[in-house]
Amino acid sequence: MIRFDRVVIRQGDFVLRADLEVAGPGITAVIGPSGGGKSTLLMALAGFVRPAEGRILVSGEDITRRAPDRRPVSILFQEHNLFAHLDVAGNVGLGLRPSLRLSADERAKVEAVLERTGLESLGARAVSALSGGQRQRLALARALLRDRPVLLLDEPFAALGPGLKRDMLDLLAEIVAERRLTALIVTHDPEDAKRVATETLLVADGVAEAPRETGELFAAPTPALQAYLGDD
Numbered sequence: 001m002i003r004f005d006r007v008v009i010r011q012g013d014f015v016l017r018a019d020l021e022v023a024g025p026g027i028t029a030v031i032g033p034s035g036g037g038k039s040t041l042l043m044a045l046a047g048f049v050r051p052a053e054g055r056i057l058v059s060g061e062d063i064t065r066r067a068p069d070r071r072p073v074s075i076l077f078q079e080h081n082l083f084a085h086l087d088v089a090g091n092v093g094l095g096l097r098p099s100l101r102l103s104a105d106e107r108a109k110v111e112a113v114l115e116r117t118g119l120e121s122l123g124a125r126a127v128s129a130l131s132g133g134q135r136q137r138l139a140l141a142r143a144l145l146r147d148r149p150v151l152l153l154d155e156p157f158a159a160l161g162p163g164l165k166r167d168m169l170d171l172l173a174e175i176v177a178e179r180r181l182t183a184l185i186v187t188h189d190p191e192d193a194k195r196v197a198t199e200t201l202l203v204a205d206g207v208a209e210a211p212r213e214t215g216e217l218f219a220a221p222t223p224a225l226q227a228y229l230g231d232d
């Protein structure tokens with residue numbers, strides 16, 4: 001459902017090439033060395049970086065020139081821009097309406113995603129009084145509220161301890177399956193890919209490779225993947 005059609009992205013001296021398809025729905029892990037271009041690939045899909053060449057299609061539709069907020073995409077970053085002066089429900093509601101004057105229907109949507117992410121009892125809690133894991137869940141709740149078919153996650157759980165990270169990955173996998181989302185998750189940990197990603201794609205040496213089934217990829221790594229895993 002996501003297609004990078006002979007895409008070339010330039011950022012200063014850096015060039016990234018992508019000619020690949022992510023079938024979806026499901027989770028695809030994006031791995032590769034630091035500075036290889038993983039974030040750049042996601043930013044191009046989200047519309048914050050404009051390719052110099054090629055086209056990006058989602059469900060057959062060319063979105064290459066579409067503004068970020070009109071793309072079928074929601075994003076979750078590691079630094080997730082929560083608003084400290086708003087409570088939990090306010091931070092989620094902001095995703096629907098910046099004025100926060102929500103209709104009854106919109107309020108119900110906010111409550112539904114808070115419940116789905118296990119934050120239903122914390123709606124009135126200040127963001128500053130949340131734990132790291134609760135903040136991550138809040139950021140996930142806000143991304144889900146946008147209800148777009150493509151979910152992009154750029155190292156979302158890197159700062160969490162191993163147990164909490166596993167919980168978040170499992171929650172993500174459940175939600176992606178329920179909503180039949182196509183999720184791309186950037187991670188530095190091959191174990192994350194093995195845990196939740198049906199497919200994995202490697203971004204290295206200025207090339208985003210086509211995704212492969214995760215188990216197969218790690219069982220028979222390409223030279224580029226071997227180099228990455230060896231360096232790690």
Ligand SMILES: Nc1ncnc2c1ncn2[C@@H]1O[C@H](COP(=O)(O)OP(=O)(O)OP(=O)(O)O)[C@@H](O)[C@H]1O
Nearest residue numbers: 011012013014032033034035036037038039040041
């Ligand atoms: N605005 C910019 N102008 C020029 N070069 C940039 C810009 N943004 C990123 N780059 C360069 O593009 C390359 C790819 O960066 P990117 O952030 O996509 O890598 P990454 O694989 O996500 O790395 P990391 O794992 O360290 O987050 C890097 O060499 C980076 O320095």
